[in-house]
Structure formats: structure tokens, C-alpha cells
Amino acid sequence: MLGPDSKTSTSNCPIGTTRPASSVQVRLIGPNDPHPELRTRNASFHPMQPTDPTFTPVTSVGEFGLIDRMAAALGDSADPELLKGIGDDAAVYRVGAGRVHVVTTDALIESVHFDRTFSPMRHLGAKSIGVNVSDIAAMNALPRYATIALGLPHDVSVEMVDEFYAGMRTACEAYGLSLIGGDTTASQKLMISVTVIGEADEDRIAYRSGAQVGDVLCVTGDLGAAFAGLRVLLAERAQLQRAGDEYRPDLKDYTYVIRRQLTPTARLGVVRAWHSAGIRPNALIDISDGLASEIQHICRNSAVGALLDASTLPIHAETRRAATHFAQDADTYALYGGEDYELLFTMPPDTLTKMDPATYTAIGAITEASEGVSIQTPEGAVIPLENRGYKHFGGSSEGG
Numbered sequence: 001m002l003g004p005d006s007k008t009s010t011s012n013c014p015i016g017t018t019r020p021a022s023s024v025q026v027r028l029i030g031p032n033d034p035h036p037e038l039r040t041r042n043a044s045f046h047p048m049q050p051t052d053p054t055f056t057p058v059t060s061v062g063e064f065g066l067i068d069r070m071a072a073a074l075g076d077s078a079d080p081e082l083l084k085g086i087g088d089d090a091a092v093y094r095v096g097a098g099r100v101h102v103v104t105t106d107a108l109i110e111s112v113h114f115d116r117t118f119s120p121m122r123h124l125g126a127k128s129i130g131v132n133v134s135d136i137a138a139m140n141a142l143p144r145y146a147t148i149a150l151g152l153p154h155d156v157s158v159e160m161v162d163e164f165y166a167g168m169r170t171a172c173e174a175y176g177l178s179l180i181g182g183d184t185t186a187s188q189k190l191m192i193s194v195t196v197i198g199e200a201d202e203d204r205i206a207y208r209s210g211a212q213v214g215d216v217l218c219v220t221g222d223l224g225a226a227f228a229g230l231r232v233l234l235a236e237r238a239q240l241q242r243a244g245d246e247y248r249p250d251l252k253d254y255t256y257v258i259r260r261q262l263t264p265t266a267r268l269g270v271v272r273a274w275h276s277a278g279i280r281p282n283a284l285i286d287i288s289d290g291l292a293s294e295i296q297h298i299c300r301n302s303a304v305g306a307l308l309d310a311s312t313l314p315i316h317a318e319t320r321r322a323a324t325h326f327a328q329d330a331d332t333y334a335l336y337g338g339e340d341y342e343l344l345f346t347m348p349p350d351t352l353t354k355m356d357p358a359t360y361t362a363i364g365a366i367t368e369a370s371e372g373v374s375i376q377t378p379e380g381a382v383i384p385l386e387n388r389g390y391k392h393f394g395g396s397s398e399g400g
Helices: 062-074 121-137 158-175 225-243 252-262 268-277 291-302 317-325 330-336
Strands: 082-084 091-096 099-109 142-152 178-186 191-201 216-219 283-286 305-309 343-347 361-367 373-376 382-384
Touching (some): 121 158, 121 191, 121 283, 142 158, 142 268, 225 317, 225 330, 252 317, 283 291, 291 305, 291 330, 317 330
Parallel strands (some): 142 178, 305 373
Antiparallel strands (some): 091 099, 216 361, 283 343, 373 382
């Protein structure tokens, strides 16, 4: 902790700035500090600059590189009740009587994950719950409780926050969970961080790492719609900026894909159906960063390969219409678009016979790791499946 004689105060500086710190005096409290290796006095701090040869931009390692570094820095947990920590859609730990809790946290940051120009606050509230519930569903568990940390900029009104809360309540009621607390603070942009706690029987939990050679690769719902909706909304925003406040968008041809972008639905209904039928997928993940990226996650964690059949990709007619309008390929939307929040899973062929065929589409097969991850085109050619999807630190794609 910084002591009372710390020289880091910014009380005389403009908000959002700090004093030039060629030499900042720091005293860590206490002669009996339990962490003496961190104690320092009269330390000089020189903020690193991007031109510094020792400055490594996070874009060079990406989201998953940072996750790997965090795992390496923290090390393995010695807690015998922790079944899964870093590396899946959620952490899993035992709570007794054969039950486990499943915990996930997701953040939505303005100008990174959403634009308030076309994202109503009520929709944002619902989405902030839905994307986290999707992570719980991706472990074959059901949600119970949620907390939220909300950072509010000065241009968000009380009425806007009320709308946000209304959206959260609607989603919580739809998914059967309770919002039990959180934190609210000021921030420069709208920042939303939600944690959801789910639960399940321990033997029902499905991980990314369970795929077996011979499994069928399947997906719920349809793919690419959320990205199509984003493309439509971005185009309408550009029109508004050019034409001014008199512009009136005509979105009637794209209501489905816009809804998929603004208020995605977590596939809890499928999970409940699996529980009722006594079904557990061998491997399971939700599609947040794009189908191709999630297939790579399953294959890497399970030490297997996969062959995807492009001709079977489930794509809504409205998604195809949007792709055609923008002179783009609907298959690309499905493979790399992201934010669909469908479930990607693998199951043995005989287990699939217990499922309602209307709830999934078989899109490929799990193969030996030596065969790699490939896609068969509608023309019959087999080519490597490019490992890319949504990129959190610059650009639009990132290998898993």
C-alpha cells in the first residue's frame, strides 16, 4: 500500500492527468510488511513509452497470449476443490454433495464491444446478462446468481440507467437467475462487467477438452447473423453521419440479424433438454469469437483434429441477404463473424439419436490430431481452416 507520505497525489493536476514523474517517492507501509520483497523507498519510476525497446504492446500477444501469461504468473492452484481454473468458458469448483459452482466474468466496453449510437440501453442490459449466461451454458450448467460492476460516464442519465436495469431484469427473469449486487462508479466510457455463478452436478459439466475421434461436430441455431446485424447497423450509422438528424433508417429487411446483434440469446433451452434426456456432450464451447476460432479451441484442448463441411453451415436467409447487399460471402460471416452465442459441441453418433434434430446441425467430424483442422468446400476441396476470429486488441481477427 502507498503510505501517507506518498508523492503520487494528483490533487493539483487536471482530471485524467498526473504529474511528470521523473522521481516519485514511494513508501510501502510497515516495518512488518508481510511482503518485504515488494518494499521500496525512494524508488524512481519512469513510465514506459511505446518507443522503449522493452515495451511490448499487448497487440503482439493478443487476448489468449495474455491469458497464458496470467496462468504462468499465477501458477497452478493447490486447492483440491478447484476442478477448472483458467482456460475454459468458466471456472469450476466443488461445493459438496456432488455439486459444483461454475463462475464466469465478461466485460462490455463502449467503443470496443458496443456503440451507443445504435445500442439502446435496455438492449445493452439484456445483452450483458445473456453473454455471461452463454458461458455458463457452455459448461452444461444452469445460471443462479449474477453481480455487476457498472462504470458510468457523465453523459449517461438516471433514466438511461433505469432502462439498462430494466433490460437486465428481463434477461434475469428469462434465464432464471437473480442479480444479487455489484458496484457502480464513474468512468470515461460506459463499462459493464458481469459475473454469473451457475451450478450443476459435477458429472454433467462439459469442457472444451473432451472431444473424441469419431465424434460428430454440431452447432445450435444459425451462424453469422450477429455479424450481419453489425454490418447493417454500421452502414446505417455512416448514413446518419452523412445525412444528419433528418435521416430515417429503413431496417425492416434486417430485423432478425439486428436482433441477433443487439440481444443475443443464450441457449439454455438446449442445455435443459440435455439434462432431461441424460445427455452430456463430450466437448462444449459457445461461439463468441467465431465458429472457426472455437473449433480450434476444442481441437487444441482435446488434442484432436476436425473436418468441417462448409455445405452444412446453418445460415439464415436474412444473413445471406445482408452479405449479398455488402458484396460479401455469407460463409465468411458464419466462420469468422462472432457474437452468435450458439453452442458448438461434439457427441458420439449414437448419442445424437437421443436429441431433437431441430435443435442442432451436424457440421463435421472430429478426426485424428495428425489430420489437422480442415474445411471441405462445397466443391469438394479440403483446405486448412484458417485460425482467426474476433480480435480484442486491434483489428478484427485473432487466432485462438
